[in-house]
Amino acid sequence: MVQERSERTRGRLVEAGAGLFDRRGYAGATLGEIAAAAGVTKGALYFHFASKEELARAVFEQAERSLRSACGERRAAASPLQGLIDAGYWLVDALGADPVVRAAFRLGREDGGWQLRPGSGGAGAGGPRRGETRPGAAGPVELRFGDAGAGSVDLWPAFAGLRGFHSVWAGVVRDLLAGARRAGELRERAGGPGPETLLVAAACGLEVVFADGCPAEERARRVGALWDWLLPCLVPPGTADAYRTRPPAAQPA
Numbered sequence: 001m002v003q004e005r006s007e008r009t010r011g012r013l014v015e016a017g018a019g020l021f022d023r024r025g026y027a028g029a030t031l032g033e034i035a036a037a038a039g040v041t042k043g044a045l046y047f048h049f050a051s052k053e054e055l056a057r058a059v060f061e062q063a064e065r066s067l068r069s070a071c072g073e074r075r076a077a078a079s080p081l082q083g084l085i086d087a088g089y090w091l092v093d094a095l096g097a098d099p100v101v102r103a104a105f106r107l108g109r110e111d112g113g114w115q116l117r118p119g120s121g122g123a124g125a126g127g128p129r130r131g132e133t134r135p136g137a138a139g140p141v142e143l144r145f146g147d148a149g150a151g152s153v154d155l156w157p158a159f160a161g162l163r164g165f166h167s168v169w170a171g172v173v174r175d176l177l178a179g180a181r182r183a184g185e186l187r188e189r190a191g192g193p194g195p196e197t198l199l200v201a202a203a204c205g206l207e208v209v210f211a212d213g214c215p216a217e218e219r220a221r222r223v224g225a226l227w228d229w230l231l232p233c234l235v236p237p238g239t240a241d242a243y244r245t246r247p248p249a250a251q252p253a
Helices: 002-028 031-038 042-048 052-077 080-097 099-109 164-182 194-210 216-234
Strands: none
Touching: 002 031, 002 042, 002 052, 002 099, 031 042, 031 052, 052 080, 052 099, 052 164, 080 099, 080 164, 080 194, 080 216, 099 164, 164 194, 194 216
């Protein structure tokens, strides 16, 4: 019972911190305001988080777990490319409804000591993924992915300079694209990674376009229109109709 109550309090603090980080940014949010928003004392806040930096890391890590869990479910339930389409719908829905995801993107754009040190890992996040260095205060995140498989295209130029939560989302996009290539879903091109680079840029741009409260119906219309345009550039001729470019009837939780 005590542990459950402690976990609920920690969850409220993460949610309250995310709400304030989302609205005011890291520098503009104070621990006193976060504690008040969570309905706890500052002493209770310090019991769970030694500093604002530690709370910001918890917000980032919760958003990362949500993203990876959602995208893993969608990849398991469909082809990698269909999973990527559905992951984009999940992201824009989360930007509209989940302050933790919005806060993670905003925190990732801001410099500060909160950012995870390279190689530090994080509670609940399982540490850095293979070949990935987490965002650190010393500079932009560096993503070094392993081979995507035989016949893969090096997508490194599409990720250069990305940092923070954009780097996490871009890594998910890259992994799903690599799976789609291995599954033979992508068109073979001798001219390099141009179409896939465009897709990574479009996927990362979803956060910019939809961060400010676009209505759900308009989000779905715009994302569907984006895929209607991109899909024929990515897949072999005559196969675009095999993919659903509209939102799933029921998104997994």
